[in-house]
Amino acid sequence: MHILQNSIHKQTVKLLLAITPLLSFPAFAQQEQVAKAAAAQVQRQLSDEQVQLVHGQPWYMAGERLWFSAAVRKNSATPASRVLYVELLDAKGNTLVNQRLVLEEGKAQGDFLLPSEMSSGRYTLRAATNWMRNFSAGQHWQEQLTIVNAGEVKALEGRPGAAKPLQVRFYPESGAWAADVPTKIVANVTNAAGIGIAAQGTVTDTSGQVITTFKSDATGIAVFNLAATAQQELIAQLQATGYAPQQVVLPKPKQQGVSLAVSGVSEEGIQVKVRGLSQIGHVLVAAAAGKVYFAQHVAGSETVTIPWSDAAHPACRLLLLNTGGLVEAEQRVMISRATGIAVQTDQKQYGTRQQVTVTVKGLPPTSLLTASVAAQRAVLQQPDGSVQANWVRQEHNADNELWQAIAKSETVARFTRETLVEPMRQEGIKGPYQQVAFSKQMDSAFVKALPPHVVNIALKHYTRTNIHDIYGLTEPHATSPLPRLPADRVFKLDEYIAFQDVEEAIREVTTNLRMRKKKGRQTVRLLYVAPGTKRMMKEEPLYLLDGVMLENMDEIMALDLNDIASIELAWSEEKLYAGNLGRLVDNGMFAVYTKSGEARDRLRDKGLPVLYEQFSLPRNFVVPAPGNMQAQLPDFRQLLHWQPYLPTEADGSASFTFYTSDETGVFEIKIQGQTAAGIPISGNSLFEVKLLN
Incomplete structure (x- = not known):
């Protein structure tokens, strides 16, 4: 890695100034001080937040929807970020799809509709909080993703190709x-x-x-x-x-280089061999989950055993620094542990449009899980610079951006920690978007190099797309769940008996308010309640309908009563400021949320101000209702079930049901997520769908 000469000079001066007072110390004390300084220098450049994202398929077809769920963990006492950024980038690093999602209790869900016109190729799926942008991109969650355009595969079907390049x-x-x-x-x-x-x-x-x-x-x-x-x-x-x-x-070795080799990995720790020509020595640093937990001075060539930071969290980043504060080598090691998760179906074989019941057992307590069921797609063997040896994975790709940050020892944060979800539009913050103009040039060599099983799936997808066009089939409507503002009272109408109209529902269901007509229009005033205090607020509250700010209750009174999901009230400063509404209202909040969510777009078109306009609203995954499963229209869904948050029972089990479609073949059930300690867990099972008599 190339480091500018002036940076080396500055670090050398810093080192001399730091070492001079230590020359009178015993050698061991000096080495210990140098190790502590190196550990602190590395710690400043490690993010205290980490993201884990899961999705359903190992690769995708252009035109499909990519569903995902994400969780953010942090290892410091500072307030947690409430906003997550998820992006899809092309091979040149251009952002094609960008989402800005609200994190609720450290988790978020979302989806990307992959444009049907996008070319076949390798893309990058990336996720990070705004705070994580202060640190190297190598600490963001990211994954290389293959996307295949069925039209391109069909266009090249049967055409001879040139000599395949390696x-x-x-x-x-x-x-x-x-x-x-x-x-x-x-x-x-x-x-x-x-x-x-x-x-x-x-x-x-x-x-x-x-x-x-x-x-x-x-x-x-x-x-x-x-x-x-x-x-x-x-x-x-x-x-x-x-x-x-x-x-x-091949690249040439360095004359004054150093070697960092992992010679063994076990439950007890990591055996590391350091070889180099330095007379002063190096500092070997180990970090896990964003925390430095081990630092030791190494003189010349030496073998060191590094313990795992936590037996339950077997992942480690190794960095070897010279005494000038420059990183010379890096390696990441992870033990892949068996999770013991059992995923079972009530049968091994099903007919089309039949119900399937899935049971999951052996789950750790309070696990955060995602469930997906889709037509099986073989994982593409795509090397990523890591080696899997038995149950040990070693990654050899260096995080050069981290190396440079450690060398510069910068501590100034350029990006803020977004601890509040701003409901109103903020200047200088870009909203989520989907790129309209992107490269549509076909990479013929890429398409011709796809494996036969990918080509077969792409040709079937091409046929299904034509069938959908013939029948006019579209994706089932999926309501976007709105981020809920904190409320002092929540009233869900489905928990009550039927009412004649909206006015009766509000009067009978809600408490802490007074409703009356004023100049021919319905108005409400909220009752402020706090320990030792109870008073009626002087003016009308802030009226909200599906996150849209209203001037009065007219739109609310005109709603279909059966479409109202909940009525939510907030009057306390604690709730209003938690939703960042404290500076907007003095008389509380009266919010109505509908089941369809249709009011949001309709009212936005009228020019009314919309809350959370700069956030992506994730869709709910929906499938045809059981009563409609016998419809005459074809149903060739490949993704049968997506559940971003699968609840776990106290005994470590979980269950869910879904229906097969008209698609036959082998389907895979995937359970992915993490334990309460942040350890990745997964399990899977296969079943077959056939045409039964």
Whole structure:
């Protein structure tokens, strides 16, 4: 990694100033002080918030809806962020879809409608809070996502392709390669679609002498040891059946480099070997969940055992710093533990449009879970710079942005922690959007490199799309749930008997208000209640209908009574300021929420001010009601069930039901989420849908 010379000079001066008072200390004390300083320097650049996001499929078709749920955890006492940003970016880093979501109790749900015109390719799904933007992008949640355009697959069906190109990238373990030191090298071998390819490789010098050979497995990963001088130029030559040969020049090792190698991982800890030429030594730092928990000075070459920060949270980031405060190597290690989750269906085989009951057992208490059921899609073997060895995963991609931040030792926050959900439009804050103009140029090499099973699914999707067009089928309407403002009283109309009209419902259901006509119009005033205080407010409250600010009650009185979900009142300063309405109203809030949510768009079109306008409102996943399952219209839903929050019983079990569609084949049930401690958990099960007599 390249660091500017002036940064090195500044850090060297800082180091000399820091070390000078310690020269009279014993060597051990000096080393301990240097380790503490390095630990503090790293800690300043680690986010105290972490995001975990889950969704239903390993890859998607253009035109499909991507449903997701997310959870944000924090490890500090500061107030938690209430806003989450989720983005879909193209290969050039341009944002195609952007969502700004409200976090309720640290969780949020949302969805992306993937434009049907978007080209096949690799995209990035990313999530972070505004506060996390102060830290390296490597600490954001992000995932490489393949999206396939069925029209492009159909257009190239049966056409012969040119020689298939191979692509290869090399990663020295921990991002550092020291000259003359045997170092583990990871090679990622893929085709034009980023799919892992089994290939054979030979590493030679410029004279053609073979230095070593290697083979990548079916996932495209190859691991081999290599030692080279700083002046030596090495060339890798790769071959794979059906692909054009590829020749790549390997990066050169550093003359004064250092090696950080993980030699063993167990329940007890991580065995790390440090090799380098430094006379002063290095500091080995370990962090987990955004906290530095281990720092030790390492002199020269040494083997260190780093314990896990928490036996229940087996993930660790290792950083090796020189005594000038510069990171020279990095590696991330995680143990994949068995969760013991059992996912079962009441049958193994079903007919079309039949009910399925799913039972989940063995769940840890208070788990945050998401359930999805969709037509099975095989995971694409796409190497990401990590190696899975038995139950241990090691990531070798260096977080260069973090390295630079640690070197600069910056502490000024550029982005604020959004601890309140601002209901009114804020200047300088962009609202969520979906990009209309994006690249529609087909990458023929990418499409031709897709595996046969992906091509088959894409062609079936193309046919289903035509059927939908013929029958005029559209996605079932999904009501967007509005973020609820804090309220002192909540009255849900479905919990009461039927009323004749809206006026009667308000009078009979609600308390803490007085309703009367004033100049021919209905008005209300709220009763303020607090310990030792009870008084009627002087003026009318703020009227809200589906988050839209009203001048009077006319729109509320004109509602369909059966469409009203709840009436919610707030009068206390605590509730009003928690919803950031305290500066807007002096006489409380009278809010009505409908089941359909249709009033929001209708009133917005009239020019009335809308709360939460700069936030994305997530949809509710809906399917045809059981009574309509015998309709004559075809039902080829691939996603049968999506439940962003699956409630867990006290005994560690959960259950849910859904209906199959007219689609036959194998379907997969996925249970994903995390425990109360933030540990990722998952489980799955398969069932088959057939045409039964």
